[in-house]
Amino acid sequence: MSDWDDFVTYHREHTVKEMAKSAYVMSLVPDASKVDVKFAVELGLAIMLDKPILAVVQPGVAVPDRLRQVADAIIVTDLDTEDGKAQATREIKEFMDRIG
DSSP, X not given: OOHXXXXXXXXXXXXXXXXXXXXXXXXXXXXXXXXXXXXXXXXXXXXXXXXXXEEEEOTTOOOOHHHHHHOSEEEEOOTTSHHHHHHHHHHHHHHHHHHO
């Protein structure tokens, strides 16, 4: 089996099943100038499974306009700092409360 076949099998057997059980999908948004295939697959699955999408973005990372359209919420915070982690925790809880 090729690396591609392994990738597809993994996502069919694991990612799709786990995502289908989840109430929402939280993604760490990569820099758009560096294509991240795993992120793209997970975002596409979240859209296809009609899951609420919470995008977490490091300061300075550009969020593509189309991603802004599909994300239910976007948190911009520096996860490398304690303040940033605390902010993310608060905003994730607010998001979870909002979506039920």
